Structure formats: structure tokens, C-alpha cells
Amino acid sequence: MTEEFIFSPAQVGRAGEDVALQIEAAILNGKFQPGERLPSERDLQRQFHTGRGVIREAMGALKQKGLIEIKKGAKGGAVVKNVEMHLVSESLALFLKQRRVEAQYLIEVRESMDRTITNLAIARATAEEKAGLVEGAKKLVRLLQAQEPDMVAVFELDRELNLLLARMTRNPVFEWIMRAMQSGLASHDHSLYDDPAYRERTGVNWLQTARGIARGEPLQALSFIGYHYVMLRDCLAKARMGDQTTADDIPRYPLEIGPAATQGVPDNGDVAASGGK
Amino acid sequence: MTEEFIFSPAQVGRAGEDVALQIEAAILNGKFQPGERLPSERDLQRQFHTGRGVIREAMGALKQKGLIEIKKGAKGGAVVKNVEMHLVSESLALFLKQRRVEAQYLIEVRESMDRTITNLAIARATAEEKAGLVEGAKKLVRLLQAQEPDMVAVFELDRELNLLLARMTRNPVFEWIMRAMQSGLASHDHSLYDDPAYRERTGVNWLQTARGIARGEPLQALSFIGYHYVMLRDCLAKARMGDQTTADDIPRYPLEIGPAATQGVPDNGDVAASGGK
DNA sequence: CTCGATTGAATGGTAGTACCATTACCGAGC
DNA sequence: GCTCGGTAATGGTACTACCATTCAATCGAG
Structure with a gap:
């Protein structure tokens, strides 16, 4: 009744790392498949011929x-487990x-990524996806028209739209990158929605972008994306300078939205981008 | 003589995480600057009012x-410590x-990144950097002309050239992204150098790209980058199909290199891209 | 006085034990 | 058949003891 020992005893000095490396190698080599259960800590303790603390360190x-x-x-x-992009x-x-x-640096990367993704999305997305993007953008505009917009919903919708756009590239890596950027880099985007001077224009610009994508017009879509980042940079500069400059340096694109398709919005509830009061 | 306790006792159930979070927050808030030394494990044990094992887990x-x-x-x-991109x-x-x-997915991301970086590098790099890029590319071509090229040196030089290009964007984030891609995504690039059918053309194409950048010609540079990825995709497809297709589907760009500036290479050591034997 | 070796203290690393908390399983009793 | 409680397996915590490593102060020979 000899137990089957698949691991070798750990070296002294950094036993924890050693154990962790052996188990990691075993996992990556496929000796343990995702979903499979490793031996218990006490079993491993016997196999590695070490203390349980070392095993716990490795497991940690x-x-x-x-x-x-x-x-x-x-x-x-x-x-x-499968490693999650989250981590x-x-x-x-x-x-x-x-x-x-x-x-400034993060925004630049973000903008370049957006442009790449937009180009690919235009080329590869289905008509349904493009229509969905436009509908989402319309919903965003309506959310932003409220007196006191539900910012949680706005951020969530903005996030979803970005992910949808990334998914439309048909390349999972872009979706992962977008998720990563939203976790770590996207805190600046919120300032555009927080500032009433930019809020509505940002939403309308999203809609313009989505329509450009839906129409299959890369240059139009990229123009609107550029405008988004012009606004973002201006907004951040304004916040930094302490309101010395006004948001009105930035020209506005007039636009009519048209009736909503999903929500119960009256047909005459068109939106004009001439925000202000 | 009361000791100064800056941490609160840990909750039961997940003491380790709790301790780790508190210390991490203290670091990120600047209470501990990089280079500074945290209290000893035994001190922390007293402050958190817990066992040393918990502290060790958190430290781990x-x-x-x-x-x-x-x-x-x-x-x-x-x-x-400062967190390293490495991790x-x-x-x-x-x-x-x-x-x-x-x-296929990784290559697509890589190519789009290369294009973005190239555009920015052309716009922002100094003349010296651009000249350095060309010199490096020349050196790469010379390395690849040897009967049995020193592949270690080739890979290293290719890596350095990519990093230099990223640095030329004046945006550190692009350099980090490039480093990340080289650690995890770039294993495919080696196949271009490993295959004699593509080796020399890859080097020459690098030189063409560098010259396009040095001349400030984005379209030229991007064309050569596109050619690089055409070759890469072809090369990988060839390896996958088991040599059913030949590398000669791909047209070649003739080129003369000219004398080297730094190394002791004879002035008549020009290079023609008409590789083959 | 100077330089080297020795020793001691502080600190992380490992081993081992004991006990607690949580969970799944099973059987007795309703 | 269902529920409740016991039981065993397992990770989580606490505590102790001792080892290994490193630095610095101290001691001693020259």
C-alpha cells in the first residue's frame, strides 16, 4: 500500500517557493486539469516531507x-482554476x-486602442451588433438628459458599450485589454460624465460614434472618437486649472436622436445636442 | 511610553487577507515610501494582535x-519596493x-500596437534616436547574413529595437506594453528568424521600416510593418501546414544597405535582399 | 591604534502541535 | 420521506520552539 508520490521533497532555504513552483509546473503541464482537486494540505505535507506551513505558503x-x-x-x-483576466x-x-x-499617457494609449478597435469592429461586426451599439448609445443619452442622472447606471452602460465594441472585433484579446483598461485606466472617463458641461455632449458623441460604426464609416467614427478625447483632455485640464477655462472652447456637433426602439420613450422625445439649460 | 499602533486588529475568518489589505493600503497611501522598511514580523504580530503565521501569510x-x-x-x-512591469x-x-x-489573435494585437507606436515614434523621436534605430537594423541584417546566425544575439537585438521604438513614442506606457508583449506574446516572432526562408527578408524589412521612420514617412513605414506581419502569418501557416506552401508567394523588396556606421564592417559590405543561396 | 575574528542580537524561515470553523455526508429518529 | 444532529475531513488560526542568515558591536592579536 505505497502511496503515489508525484512530488519531490523541497529544498531547504526557500521551501515554500520550491513547492509552489513544483505544483504550478504540474498544473501547467496538465498533470492537474482545471476543476480537478489537489491533494489535501496534510497529504502534500507528507509528500513534500515538510511542515504544513510551507504547504500553506505555497498554496497562498x-x-x-x-x-x-x-x-x-x-x-x-x-x-x-482557470486564470481570470480580472487578476x-x-x-x-x-x-x-x-x-x-x-x-495624459494613459489617455493616449486608450485613444489609440479605441481607434484600432473601432476600425476592426466596423469591418467585422454583424448588423445586429452595430444596431445594438446604437441603441445602447441612445439609452446613454437619455440617461444623461435627466436632471440628476443616475451615474451608477451611466458608468455601467458606458462600460458595457465599450466591452460590446471590443467584442465586435472578433478578437478576444481586445476584449481583455478593454477590461484591463476599465479596471485600471478608466477612472478618468468618469470626469467627463461628472462635469455637467461635458456630460450631455459626451453621450451625444457616443451616439454619433456608434452611428458612424453602424453606417460603416470609419473616418466619421474616428472623428467622433477624436472629439471624445479632445473633450476628455480639456475636461481634465479644466479640473486641474481650477475652472479657469470654460468648456465652451469646444465646438458642438448638433444632432437629433430620433425615437427609441426599446424603452418606453415617447416618439416625440427627440434629443437636441444643444444642451445648456 | 505607549507604542504607536497604526493598524487595527484583524477580523477573524480571513485574518491574513485583512492584514494584507491594511498594509497594502498603507503602502499605496504613501504611509510607507518605497525603500522604507516595514516593522518586523514580530512587531506586526503585536500590532495586529494575531499570530505570526497570519503576518507571514500577508507578507507572502x-x-x-x-x-x-x-x-x-x-x-x-x-x-x-516599486512594482515591476516584469510581474x-x-x-x-x-x-x-x-x-x-x-x-492569430495575438499577432493582430501586436500589429495594431506596432502601427500605433510607429506613428507616434515618427512624430516625436529625435533624429539621433531615429538614426540609432537604422543603425540597429543594419546590425540586425548583418547578423542575419552569417551562415549560421547567432540567434541569441538576433533575438536580443530584435527585442532592443522594439523597445527603442516604443521608447521613441515618449509615452512610457507603450514601452511597458511592449515589454509585456515580448515576455508573453512574442514567442511567434522567433519563427520568422528561425526559418531560413524568411530570416534575411525579415531583417531587411526591419531596416526598411527603420528607414521609413527615420525619413518621417509614416505610410512607408507602415507598409513595411504590414509586410512583416504578412510574412509572419505566412510563416506560421507554413509551419502549421507542414511546408505545403513555399515562402516564395511573398514578393521581395530589393534593397541596398550601405556602409555601417559603428561596427568594423567593410564599406563594400552592402546587402542585397535577393537572399536565397 | 588598526585590522581581523568572534560573538551576540535581530530577523526571517521551518517544523510541529493543538485547536477552531466550515462543510459534506450519513444515519437515527420523527 | 424528511429533518435533525453527529461525525469526519479539511482549511484557518494560534502558539511555541528552533534553525539560518545577516549585521554590528566587541574583543584580541599585531
Whole structure:
């Protein structure tokens, strides 16, 4: 009745890392499939011929990396998991947060990414997706027209629209990048919605962009995206300068929205972008 | 003589996480500056009113995140560190590795990133940087002309050229993204250099790209970048199909290199892209 | 006085035990 | 058949003891 030992005893000095590396290698080599359960901590303790603290340290590291999930209780233990983008985003966000990267740099990356994604989305998305994007943008505009917009809903819808756009590229990597940016880089976007001077124009501009995409007009869509980032940079500069400049340096694009398709909005509830009061 | 307790006792149930979060927050809020030393584990044990194992678990988590570095011995302990891009890249690489993302998707992202970076580099880099890029590309071509090229040197130079290009955008975020891509996504690039059918043309194309950038001709540079990715996709397809297609579907751009500036290469050491034997 | 070796203290690393909290499972009793 | 409670397995915490490493102060030889 010899137990099957698939691990070797750990070296002294940094036993925890050693154990973690061996288990990680076993997982990545497919010796443990996602969903499968690792031996219990006490079993591993015997296999590695070490203390339980070392095993726990290793498990903690793997948990941090998102490779395993640990459940308590009988039939609990460490279960191999798929690494989630979530964790990568957090790692990136931590990096950016500690470096205190200037907004200007992040915005530039974000804009270039948006442009790339937009081009691909125009080329590859289905008509249904494009129509959905326009409908979402219309909903966003309506939300922003309220006296006191529900900002939580606005941020959530903005987030969803961006993810939808990324998904329309038919390349999952862009969707992941977009998720990462929203976790770590997108805090600046909120300032556009928070400032009443930009709020409505931002929504209308989203709609313009969506319509450009739906029409299959890359240049139009990219123009509107450019306008979005002009506004964003201006808005941040204004916040930094302490309201020395007004938002009215920026020209406005007039626009009519037309009736909504999904929500119970009256047919005559058209929207003019001549915001103000 | 009351000690100064800046932390609160940990809650039961997930004491380790609680401690880790408190310390992490203290670091990110600037209560501990990079380079500064945290209290010893035994001190923290007293402050948090918990066992040393919990503290060690928390320290392990922070170490995993790259927020602290732990040294042994007297005057050792946990020192606050700057988070390194390195760790973010590893996190991303782990994610991609486990997901087995198809090369096609990664290449697409890589190409779009290259195009963005190239445009910015043309607009912002100094003449010296552009000249340096051209010189580096020349060196790459010369390396690739050898009978048995030093692949280690080739990969390293290719990596450096990409990083230089990213740095020329004057936006550190692009440099970080490039580093991340090289850690996790760039394994495919090597196949272009490994295959003799593409090796030399890849180098020459790098030089063409660099010259386009140096001349301030975005369209030219982007054309060559496009050619690079056409070759890469073709090369990978060829490897996948088992050599059914030949590399000669791809047209070649003839080119003369001219004398080298830095290395001791004879002046008549020009290079023609008519590779083949 | 100077330089080297020795020793001690501080600190992280490991081992081991004991106990608690949570969970799944099973059987007795209603 | 259903519910309730016991039981065992498992992770989470606490505590102790000891080892390994590092730095610095001290001691001693020259």
C-alpha cells in the first residue's frame, strides 16, 4: 500500500517557493486539469516531507496567481482554476497606481486602442451588433438628459458599450485589454460624465460614434472618437486649472436622436445636442 | 511610553487577507515610501494582535504582488519596493498560456500596437534616436547574413529595437506594453528568424521600416510593418501546414544597405535582399 | 591604534502541535 | 420521506520552539 508520490521533497532555504513552483509546473503541464482537486494540505505535507506551513505558503502563492481556488470543509481543498483576466487587470492597476502614471499617457494609449478597435469592429461586426451599439448609445443619452442622472447606471452602460465594441472585433484579446483598461485606466472617463458641461455632449458623441460604426464609416467614427478625447483632455485640464477655462472652447456637433426602439420613450422625445439649460 | 499602533486588529475568518489589505493600503497611501522598511514580523504580530503565521501569510501575498521585498538577517525585514512591469507581464503570460490563445489573435494585437507606436515614434523621436534605430537594423541584417546566425544575439537585438521604438513614442506606457508583449506574446516572432526562408527578408524589412521612420514617412513605414506581419502569418501557416506552401508567394523588396556606421564592417559590405543561396 | 575574528542580537524561515470553523455526508429518529 | 444532529475531513488560526542568515558591536592579536 505505497502511496503515489508525484512530488519531490523541497529544498531547504526557500521551501515554500520550491513547492509552489513544483505544483504550478504540474498544473501547467496538465498533470492537474482545471476543476480537478489537489491533494489535501496534510497529504502534500507528507509528500513534500515538510511542515504544513510551507504547504500553506505555497498554496497562498498559487491562490494569489489565480491558479487555484481554496474551499473549506470536507471535500474542500484546492481546486485548479482557470486564470481570470480580472487578476491580470488588478496586477496592472496596482502597477499603474504605484507609478502614478500621468493621465495624459494613459489617455493616449486608450485613444489609440479605441481607434484600432473601432476600425476592426466596423469591418467585422454583424448588423445586429452595430444596431445594438446604437441603441445602447441612445439609452446613454437619455440617461444623461435627466436632471440628476443616475451615474451608477451611466458608468455601467458606458462600460458595457465599450466591452460590446471590443467584442465586435472578433478578437478576444481586445476584449481583455478593454477590461484591463476599465479596471485600471478608466477612472478618468468618469470626469467627463461628472462635469455637467461635458456630460450631455459626451453621450451625444457616443451616439454619433456608434452611428458612424453602424453606417460603416470609419473616418466619421474616428472623428467622433477624436472629439471624445479632445473633450476628455480639456475636461481634465479644466479640473486641474481650477475652472479657469470654460468648456465652451469646444465646438458642438448638433444632432437629433430620433425615437427609441426599446424603452418606453415617447416618439416625440427627440434629443437636441444643444444642451445648456 | 505607549507604542504607536497604526493598524487595527484583524477580523477573524480571513485574518491574513485583512492584514494584507491594511498594509497594502498603507503602502499605496504613501504611509510607507518605497525603500522604507516595514516593522518586523514580530512587531506586526503585536500590532495586529494575531499570530505570526497570519503576518507571514500577508507578507507572502504582498511579496507575490511585488509590493515588498523580504530580506533575512538583522536589519532585514520587509522593504517597500516599486512594482515591476516584469510581474504584470508574468501575470499576463500565465493567463495567455493557460488560455491557449490562438496566435492569430495575438499577432493582430501586436500589429495594431506596432502601427500605433510607429506613428507616434515618427512624430516625436529625435533624429539621433531615429538614426540609432537604422543603425540597429543594419546590425540586425548583418547578423542575419552569417551562415549560421547567432540567434541569441538576433533575438536580443530584435527585442532592443522594439523597445527603442516604443521608447521613441515618449509615452512610457507603450514601452511597458511592449515589454509585456515580448515576455508573453512574442514567442511567434522567433519563427520568422528561425526559418531560413524568411530570416534575411525579415531583417531587411526591419531596416526598411527603420528607414521609413527615420525619413518621417509614416505610410512607408507602415507598409513595411504590414509586410512583416504578412510574412509572419505566412510563416506560421507554413509551419502549421507542414511546408505545403513555399515562402516564395511573398514578393521581395530589393534593397541596398550601405556602409555601417559603428561596427568594423567593410564599406563594400552592402546587402542585397535577393537572399536565397 | 588598526585590522581581523568572534560573538551576540535581530530577523526571517521551518517544523510541529493543538485547536477552531466550515462543510459534506450519513444515519437515527420523527 | 424528511429533518435533525453527529461525525469526519479539511482549511484557518494560534502558539511555541528552533534553525539560518545577516549585521554590528566587541574583543584580541599585531
